[in-house]
Amino acid sequence: MLRIDPGQRQRLIEIIRSLTDRIKEAKLNGWLGEAEGLQVSIQAASKKLTAMDQAQARSKTRITDLGLPRIRRP
Template sequence: MPPHIAQLILGHHDINTTMGYKAVYPQEAISGHRAFIARRRQLRPSEEYLSPSDTEWEEFLGHFERRRVALGDCGRAYSTSCIHEHSCIRCPMLRIDPAQRRRLEEIRDNLLARITEAEREGWTGEAEGLKVSLNAANNKLAQADLTEARRAEHVHLGIPAYRDIAAATLTPEGPREH
């Protein structure tokens, strides 16, 4: 385990305190990683080590760009497309951005109004479907609050997130309904 993670778990204010308990790191980690790389190089065919072309690199970065949605980030695997018809509010792959809480509240309020209308008009099937979405929206709101609470506890290590550094030059796919 990296020492800065152990530091957080143990609640040490100073990482040197943590390092005092695990003095063999980093030699142990470095030698273990080198052994792992050596094993992988023996197992994998050499053609897999070719440098990516500009097109391949753009495609790779583009995947992460295309996973950004209005309410946060889509967590689907690399090189896969959305199989949930972009119904993000109901999708477990959606990682909510707490900054979009207001947008989520608007979606929830809109769903409540549409459920009221559907029940008033006797559109039972419509009301049932909307209630599923409402339940999902409430779950996402809870997820946003949980994420925000966790962030408040985090110690920022100054390491940029991937979305901060990825510089893709993509043509957007167009607006999506989420």
């Protein structure tokens, strides 16, 4: 899976909103096949958003301070 740029999070949210609007329009017009296809797209976009949030949370919690190295002298 490709990694998503966290800077594009807002764009992904807008894509999900747009897909939601398009699904509503398709259902109003009776385009059930189109609505179903868009539903698959919105599910994939939602999974990417969730994965992005989880990856960002993991990266923040896994930082470990190892301190400064000490040089041992014989």
